[in-house]
Amino acid sequence: MSGGASRALRESSLSLVFGVLFLASLVGQAFVGAAMHDEDLASAGLEPLGVGGYVTSSVFWVDVTENWQSEFLQFLLFITLTVWFVQRGSPESKKVGQRGRESDEEQLVGEHARPDSPSWARAGGWRLGVYSRSLSLVMGAIFVGSWLAQSAGGVVAYNEEQLRERHDPVTWTEYLGMPDFWDRTLQNWQSELLAVLAMVVLAIYLRERGSPESKPVGLPHGTTAVEG
Amino acid sequence: MRAPLVIFLVTLAVIAAGLATTFVIAGLHR
Numbered sequence: 740m741s742g743g744a745s746r747a748l749r750e751s752s753l754s755l756v757f758g759v760l761f762l763a764s765l766v767g768q769a770f771v772g773a774a775m776h777d778e779d780l781a782s783a784g785l786e787p788l789g790v791g792g793y794v795t796s797s798v799f800w801v802d803v804t805e806n807w808q809s810e811f812l813q814f815l816l817f818i819t820l821t822v823w824f825v826q827r828g829s830p831e832s833k834k835v836g837q838r839g840r841e842s843d844e845e846q847l848v849g850e851h852a853r854p855d856s857p858s859w860a861r862a863g864g865w866r867l868g869v870y871s872r873s874l875s876l877v878m879g880a881i882f883v884g885s886w887l888a889q890s891a892g893g894v895v896a897y898n899e900e901q902l903r904e905r906h907d908p909v910t911w912t913e914y915l916g917m918p919d920f921w922d923r924t925l926q927n928w929q930s931e932l933l934a935v936l937a938m939v940v941l942a943i944y945l946r947e948r949g950s951p952e953s954k955p956v957g958l959p960h961g962t963t964a965v966e967g
Numbered sequence: 968m969r970a971p972l973v974i975f976l977v978t979l980a981v982i983a984a985g986l987a988t989t990f991v992i993a994g995l996h997r
Contacts, residue, residue, distance in 0.1 A: 747970045754974045797996055800989040807985070881982055888986045891993035899996075 765803070769794045772802065783903055798899070801892035801923070808885035809927030815878040817935055827963050828943035830954045834964045846871075886924070893920055 748755065773793035780787055793799050817831075823839060826832040844851045848871070852861035859870035869876070890911065897919050898908035914920055938952075943960055947953040954965050 751970045751974060754971065758974065758978070795992060797989070797993050800985075800992055803985065804989050807982070877979075884986045885982075888989040888993075892989045895993045895996045 768802070769799065772799055785903070797892040797895035801889055801896045804885045804888040804892060805923045805927055808882055808889055808924075809931045811878050811882035811885060812928065813931035813935060815875055815882050816932075818878060819875050825963070826939050826943070828960050829939045829963060830942050830952065830965060831939045832963055837964075840871075889923065890915060890920060893923060 769790055773788065773790040776793055776796075776798055777787035777789070788796060821832060824832075825835050825838055827835055840846075843849045847853055847856055848860045848867055849863050857870065859866040862870075894909065894911050894914035897914060897917070901908050909917065942953060945953075946956040946958075948956050954962060958965060
């Protein structure tokens with residue numbers, strides 16, 4: 740491998756490691772999920788689907804998308820709520836006095852943009868407005884898309900089970916008011932919100948040397964908005 | 968700056984593909 744290519748890989752190692760872990764987990768989920776689903780089918784006296792049949796079934800995709808939506812909701816809330824809400828001492832929070840969208844000068848936009856600023860940061864008008872919210876817009880779009888996908892896959896998976904038990908299928912709008920949809924939704928939301936809460940609070944008092952998610956080890960508990 | 972942009976676009980493509988797959992499968996099995 741050339742020096743340039745190996746440097747490029749090293750400089751994006753964090754993204755690459757998470758990308759590989761994501762794909763490995765998704766493949767693992769497909770195999771163990773298929774095994775579990777085939778057991779269910781066998782005990783109902785039905786033919787097994789196999790891995791191929793499972794990954795092209797709504798049973799697999801409702802499980803995937805219910806987890807996706809909650810992760811993107813978590814980051815959407817984390818990104819947006821930290822604009823206005825603060826936690827003294829937490830490296831995940833900005834300084835207590837900095838609440839809000841901040842000035843153009845602090846944000847390096849409009850006439851305060853630098854020569855190397857993104858062009859939409861310099862542009863002003865609607866482009867600056869969109870670009871200033873682009874992270875939450877994209878995370879929010881993925882959250883809404885994943886939640887809709889969860890509902891679409893969920894109603895199909897739910898109806899398959901209903902038919903197996905000789906019950907009537909439900910419509911999508913009926914499904915949106917059913918315990919199955921909200922159980923899948925809320926069980927994911929609660930865990931994400933607990934994890935964010937734990938991170939915000941534990942990082943006040945605990946340290947991880949060298950991690951940008953932590954304050955430097957020797958910094959006092961009361962110091963806010965300083966990452967390693 | 969090219970490598971992170973590629974990873975960003977691949978990530979968005981994976982998400983879009985996953986969501987599209989879910990909608991297509993759900994639509995086919997209605």
